Every structure is written in C-alpha cells, then in structure tokens.
Amino acid sequence: MAVNSYREDEFMENTDKKKIFRRLFSYLLEYKAILIGVLLCMAVTVAISLVNPLLIEEAIDHYIANKDMKGLMGLGLFALGLNIIFIIMVKIRMYVMAVVSNKILLRIRQDLYEHIQTLSFSFFDSRPTGKILARIIGDVNSLRDVLVNVVTTLIPELITVIGVVVIMLIKDWRLALASLSTIPLMIGGIWFVQTASHKRWQIFRKKSSNLNAYVHEDIAGMNVVQSFGAEEETREIFGNLTDEHQQSFVDAVRYADMFGPVIDFCWGIGAMMLYLVGVRFLGFEKVSVGLLVAFGTYINMFWNPIMNLSNFYNNLVTNLTAAERIFDILDTKADIVDAADVTELPEVQGRVEFSHVSFTYDKGTPAETKVLSDVSFVVEPGETIALVGPTGAGKTTIVNLISRFYDIEDGVISVDGYDLTKISIESLRRQMGVMTQDNFIFHGTVRENILYGKLDATDEEMIAAAKAVNAHEFIMKMEKGYDTELKEHGAGLSIGQRQLIAFARTMISMPKILILDEATSSIDTHTEILVQKGIEALLSGRTSFVIAHRLSTIQNADRIFVIDQGCILEQGSPAELMKKKGAYYDLYMAQFAGLE
Numbered sequence: 001m002a003v004n005s006y007r008e009d010e011f012m013e014n015t016d017k018k019k020i021f022r023r024l025f026s027y028l029l030e031y032k033a034i035l036i037g038v039l040l041c042m043a044v045t046v047a048i049s050l051v052n053p054l055l056i057e058e059a060i061d062h063y064i065a066n067k068d069m070k071g072l073m074g075l076g077l078f079a080l081g082l083n084i085i086f087i088i089m090v091k092i093r094m095y096v097m098a099v100v101s102n103k104i105l106l107r108i109r110q111d112l113y114e115h116i117q118t119l120s121f122s123f124f125d126s127r128p129t130g131k132i133l134a135r136i137i138g139d140v141n142s143l144r145d146v147l148v149n150v151v152t153t154l155i156p157e158l159i160t161v162i163g164v165v166v167i168m169l170i171k172d173w174r175l176a177l178a179s180l181s182t183i184p185l186m187i188g189g190i191w192f193v194q195t196a197s198h199k200r201w202q203i204f205r206k207k208s209s210n211l212n213a214y215v216h217e218d219i220a221g222m223n224v225v226q227s228f229g230a231e232e233e234t235r236e237i238f239g240n241l242t243d244e245h246q247q248s249f250v251d252a253v254r255y256a257d258m259f260g261p262v263i264d265f266c267w268g269i270g271a272m273m274l275y276l277v278g279v280r281f282l283g284f285e286k287v288s289v290g291l292l293v294a295f296g297t298y299i300n301m302f303w304n305p306i307m308n309l310s311n312f313y314n315n316l317v318t319n320l321t322a323a324e325r326i327f328d329i330l331d332t333k334a335d336i337v338d339a340a341d342v343t344e345l346p347e348v349q350g351r352v353e354f355s356h357v358s359f360t361y362d363k364g365t366p367a368e369t370k371v372l373s374d375v376s377f378v379v380e381p382g383e384t385i386a387l388v389g390p391t392g393a394g395k396t397t398i399v400n401l402i403s404r405f406y407d408i409e410d411g412v413i414s415v416d417g418y419d420l421t422k423i424s425i426e427s428l429r430r431q432m433g434v435m436t437q438d439n440f441i442f443h444g445t446v447r448e449n450i451l452y453g454k455l456d457a458t459d460e461e462m463i464a465a466a467k468a469v470n471a472h473e474f475i476m477k478m479e480k481g482y483d484t485e486l487k488e489h490g491a492g493l494s495i496g497q498r499q500l501i502a503f504a505r506t507m508i509s510m511p512k513i514l515i516l517d518e519a520t521s522s523i524d525t526h527t528e529i530l531v532q533k534g535i536e537a538l539l540s541g542r543t544s545f546v547i548a549h550r551l552s553t554i555q556n557a558d559r560i561f562v563i564d565q566g567c568i569l570e571q572g573s574p575a576e577l578m579k580k581k582g583a584y585y586d587l588y589m590a591q592f593a594g595l596e
C-alpha cells in the first residue's frame with residue numbers, strides 16, 4: 001500500500017527550524033580545527049574592512065586637510081598592503097570551505113544511503129523510488145550553499161555588523177542611532193517574508209519530489225507505456241506536474257524576492273536619517289566632513305552585510321526544507337530491528353515452525369481481513385514444501401515472514417526452535433536464499449552479479465554454482481563469458497537467462513533454507529527440468545519453500561500446502577492430496593483437464 005504517490009504531496013511533521021539548523025551546524029563542528037583556521041582568516045579580513053573607513057577619515061582630516069602628500073602616499077601604500085592580505089585570505093577561505101562543504105555533503109549522503117539500507121520493506125512499500133532519490137540527490141545538493149554560507153557569511157557578517165555598530169556608537173552615538181533607526185522596521189519585514197516563503201518552499205520541494213517520482217516511474221515502466229500507446233496520457237500527466245512544480249516555484253520566489261527590497265528600503269531611509277541628523281540638526285561645527293564620510297562608509301558597511309545576511313537567511317529558509325526532508329528520513333526508524341538482547345542464530349538444520357501466526361500489512365486491521373490468520377505448521381529439515389493457491393491467497397506473505405521482512409502481530413515463527421525476534425536478522429538472512437520471479441540484475445559483469453551471493457567465492461565455486469543450475473553453458477556463449485557486462489535490470493538478456501543468473505547467485509550462497517517464489521516461471525520447460533535437477537542436487541538435505549502456479553513443477557515436493565484466504569486449507573504429499581480429492585485435486589484437474 002503506497003501512502004503517497006506522485007499524485008500526493010508527502011506528509012511532513014512540523015519541525016522546529018532552530019533544531020534543524022543546529023543539527024546541520026553539528027556536521028560543521030566536526031571540522032572544528034579547520035573552521036577555526038577559516039575564522040582566523042576571516043577575522044583578518046573583517047578587521048581590514050573595518051579599518052579601511054578609518055584610513056579614509058585619517059586621509060581626509062589629516063593628510064589632505066594639511067596637504068601632506070608624503071604622509072598620504074605612505075598611508076596609501078599601507079592600505080594597499082592590507083588589502084592584498086585581504087584578497088589572499090578570502091581566496092584561502094573560499095577554497096577551504098569548498099572542500100569542507102563537499103566533505104559534509106558526502107557524509108550526509110552516505111549517512112542517508114546507509115540508513116535507507118537498514119529500513120524495512122514497509123518503508124519502500126509506502127513511497128515511490130523517485131521520492132527517495134529526490135532526497136538523496138536533490139535535497140542533499142541544496143545544503144551546499146547553506147553550509148558554506150554559515151561560515152563564510154553568517155559568522156563574518158555578524159561580526160562585521162557588531163563591529164560597525166560598536167565603532168559607530170563610539171564615534172558618535174547620535175549619528176549611529178540615526179543611521180540605524182530603521183532596524184525594527186527591517187526585523188518586522190524579514191519576519192513576515194520568511195514566514196510566508198518557508199511554507200511555499202516546502203510546497204515547492206514536495207512538488208519537485210512528485211515530479212521526480214513520476215519521471216522515475218514512467219521511465220521504469222516505459223515498455224508498458226509504449227506498448228499501450230499511452231505516451232499522450234503520460235505527456236499530459238507530466239505537463240500537469242511540471243505546471244504545479246513551476247507554479248509552486250513562482251509562488252515561493254514571489255515572497256522570497258521581497259527580502260532584498262525590504263533591506264534596500266531600510267538602508268535608504270537609514271542613510272537619509274544620517275545626513276538629516278548630521279547636517280540639519282548637528283551642523284558642520286559638530287560633525288567633520290571626514291566623520292560624515294566615514295559614517296557614510298560605515299552605513300554601507302552595516303547594510304551590506306545585513307543584505308548578505310538576509311540573502312543567507314533567504315537561502316536558509318529555502319534550503320532548510322531540504323534539510324528537514326533529509327533528517328525526516330534519517331529519523332525514520334526501521335520497523336524490523338534486532339532487539340537489544342538478540343543472540344546469533346547458529347548454523348541451522350532448517351526446521352521452520354509457524355505457531356498461530358496472524359499478520360496484516362496495515363497494523364490494526366480487523367481480524368476477519370487479516371492477510372494471514374492463525375497459521376500453524378512445522379517443516380522438518382530438508383523438506384521441500386510447495387505452496388499453491390489462488391492469487392492473493394498469502395503464499396508470498398508466508399515466505400516473506402520466514403526471512404523476517406515484516407513482523408507478525410500474533411504467534412511465533414521459529415527456525416530450529418529459535419524465535420525469529422530473539423535472533424539477529426543478519427544471522428538469519430545469511431542462512432537463507434530467496435529467489436523471486438523478478439530478480440534484480442545489477443549493472444556489472446555476470447561474475448559480479450553471481451558473486452553478489454557470496455563476495456569471497458572462488459571462480460571454481462562460481463562456475464560450480466552456474467553449472468549446477470545450467471547457467472554455465474549460456475554464459476560461456478556470451479561475448480566475454482563471465483566477464484560480459486550486463487545492463488541495469490538485465491536489459492539484453494531474456495527473462496529466463498536473468499533467472500538463471502539469479503539462480504547461480506542464490507546457489508553460490510549455499511543457503512540452509514531456500515525460498516523459490518515463482519522462480520522458475522519464466523524458464524522454458526526443458527531448461528526448467530535441468531534447473532530442477534541442479535536444485536535438487538544442491539539442496540538435498542536443505543529446507544525449501546517453493547511457490548509455483550505451474551503444478552507440474554512441484555510434483556517432487558515432500559508436502560504441498562494449499563493456501564486460501566490466509567489459511568492452510570489442506571496439506572499433504574501430492575499423492576495424498578490427489579487421493580483426497582479436495583482443493584488441490586480441483587486445482588490440478590483445472591490445470592491438466594484437456595491435456596490428458
């Protein structure tokens with residue numbers, strides 16, 4: 001059940017922006033030593049920029065007023081030297097911050113990727129792949145500017161602003177107050193703009209995510225789209241989604257772009273107040289030209305960083321939603337996790353027991369609509385169990401529960417007497433082999449795809465596994481044998497060939513418990529007989545569960561479970577069930593009637 005698709009916006013809890021910012025900042029703190037170096041560079045640049053207006057005041061009031069050209073030249077050279085140091089420091093700071101921010105993005109992406117690997121099936125069942133990709137790629141990239149600007153803008157500009165205010169107050173408190181009289185207006189304006197734009201940036205990110213989800217789904221299902229000639233419909237859906245995306249962007253930008261004019265307005269009024277108070281009320285006898293010029297520079301030095309800070313804030317508001325979405329995933333707890341006191345499952349014999357197991361995918365579903373209700377059975381080591389029954393009966397669900405891909409609501413599932421919730425998931429899954437109809441083939445060589453089952457296997461083991469499932473022959477016919485490059489999803493291979501490679505991958509891991517969920521359905525009958533022989537040889541003495549709609553493939557099973565509506569309707573050997581003339585007999589006759 002998908003809780004959201006490309007049609008619906010993702011639900012996000014309201015988060016505390018300060019907390020998100022602090023958390024993002026904590027990534028920076030891991031580079032404390034480097035950041036202290038950067039801040040020292042910046043302290044030098046801030047100090048130089050604060051001294052510059054004083055040099056101008058000195059030049060005007062002392063050297064120019066006294067026509068001291070020599071002194072003026074000396075001061076000019078001194079200013080030049082300071083400003084060369086300024087440029088070098090800025091370059092160093094920019095380079096170091098680019099390296100640090102990239103390292104942090106890598107780390108966040110790695111954390112996100114590793115965390116997603118631990119999440120349970122229910123997480124992936126409930127959201128489209130495209131939306132997950134949007135968070136790993138797009139949202140993480142959006143954080144780059146925020147991280148760099150925290151250090152290069154927030155800290156130095158704040159220091160500059162405080163420094164400027166202090167110097168202005170010391171030099172002339174009346175001019176200082178006049179220049180800064182519009183600060184309350186600015187705070188009110190920015191608060192209004194950020195509140196309005198943050199909501200709209202959240203909507204924009206959700207719309208981007210929807211678009212991503214749709215494009216991903218559309219490309220993955222391109223063969224269906226083209227074979228049903230549905231290009232027109234998909235174009236229309238895509239068009240609607242891009243319209244929504246674009247509209248949400250325009251909406252957000254409309255508010256975000258108000259940051260600049262608010263600052264400009266307050267800056268302009270502040271400058272007017274400075275000259276009004278300086279010239280009109282105080283007069284030239286109290287305020288020297290040099291002081292007024294210095295104040296004119298300081299007022300720019302105050303509002304310029306304020307403008308930069310507001311741009312930073314704007315950028316923060318825009319991208320904080322990306323951080324929210326990343327932390328939302330990082331905070332998603334895996335449903336299926338090891339309890340604190342789990343033990344390692346030792347090497348198993350393969351006895352599987354279900355005791356009064358009930359299960360539903362949506363917790364809290366009424367008893368009568370449960371996917372499995374009160375299922376009990378015992379499978380002895382080495383037994384081959386075939387699960388048959390109508391579509392949606394619950395066969396796949398039963399085998400998924402043995403691997404503990406989902407947790408049950410009632411009852412106990414155990415392997416060799418070990419309750420699955422009391423043993424580590426890794427030690428359980430390591431001893432299991434699961435093959436489904438649509439086994440994934442990764443981009444890489446045939447060898448890499450097979451070795452996925454056992455990374456340290458030797459070439460001999462790999463060839464033995466491939467031979468056992470009769471994949472060796474067709475692999476050797478490929479251009480470069482085991483070194484042939486396969487495309488993503490196994491494009492370029494027949495479905496049967498993909499399954500043979502997946503079989504070899506499962507075989508090489510030599511599982512103690514094997515699950516074949518419609519695994520042989522795409523192999524032609526001749527190959528299937530060969531594969532079956534291989535499987536039988538490899539798995540003699542191992543427990544296996546085989547789900548098959550083609551009843552001809554399960555005639556060698558020790559027992560057949562007929563599953564219907566989440567219950568085991570009947571069970572027994574193929575011969576016993578035929579004799580019983582119950583549900584299995586009916587299924588068998590329905591498949592083979594007319595063939596005899």
Ligand SMILES: Nc1ncnc2c1ncn2[C@@H]1O[C@H](COP(=O)(O)OP(=O)(O)OP(=O)(O)O)[C@@H](O)[C@H]1O
Pocket residue numbers: 001125361362371389390391392393394395396397398
């Ligand atoms: N991930 C899921 N989320 C919610 N419901 C699910 C999920 N997977 C299966 N179901 C539901 O659980 C029921 C049993 O599904 P299951 O896949 O076990 O049937 P099955 O017997 O294996 O069917 P088939 O022979 O078609 O593969 C069905 O009603 C199905 O809709």
